[in-house]
Amino acid sequence: MARNKGNRSGGTPATVALDRAGVAYTPRSYVHDPAVASYGMEAAQALGVEPARVLKTLLVRVDGALAVGVVPVDRQLDLKAVAAALGGKRAELADPKDAERSTGYVVGGISPIGQRTSLRTVVDDSAQAxxxxxxxxxxxxxxxxLAPGDLAAATGATYAAIARR
Structure with a gap:
């Protein structure tokens, strides 16, 4: 995987952040179908990638503070586990409008990288496989x-078992 020279991806905040940090990544585009409800599964199918390797970014409120959980698209975020991983007692999914406002991205396109506001981030430990x-x-x-280690470095994330089937 080579560093994305020339920024073929269109210069999203995520690619700009990776380029600035010198992180190697490969842009992967596909034609999005607006009728599809599961953005992550759509990406896995369109790109021909095992769903466990495609990660979705979910914003949560842990004890009232926004945070990020990153889990495989074929699994669900375990709210108790993400709260525990962040040292909190209770977590709930964030309101989509709050997620968009905080990250600068639209739902279905929220990247864990290059968010408007830096939030505590936890990546499911299955990504390391x-x-x-x-x-x-x-x-x-x-x-x-990109490599899971580069994802963690770019987001300041920790790893924990936060996904469930």
Whole structure:
């Protein structure tokens, strides 16, 4: 995987952040179908990638404060586990409008990278089993493929078992 020279991806905040940090990644675009309800599963199918390698970004409120949970698209975020991983007692999914306002991205295109406001982030530990994973690149129909360690470094994330089937 080479650093994205020339920023073929269209310069989303996520790609700009990765380029500035010198992180190697591969932009992966596909045609988004607005009728599809599961953005992550759509990406996995369109890109021909195992769903466990495609990660979705979910904003949560842990004891009232916004945070980010990143889990495989074929699993659900375990709210108790993400609260515990962040040292909190209670977590709930954030309101979509709050998520968009905080991150600067639209739902279905929220990237864990390059968010407007830096939030505490937890990536499900299953991501470490793969050489590369895919996350939203900052818009629907655009993902970024990168090493899990680079994802954690770019977001300041920790790893924990936060996903359930």
């Amino acid at each position: 793969y050489g590369t994973v895919l996350v939203s690149g900052g818009r629907r129909g655009f993902d970024i493929e």
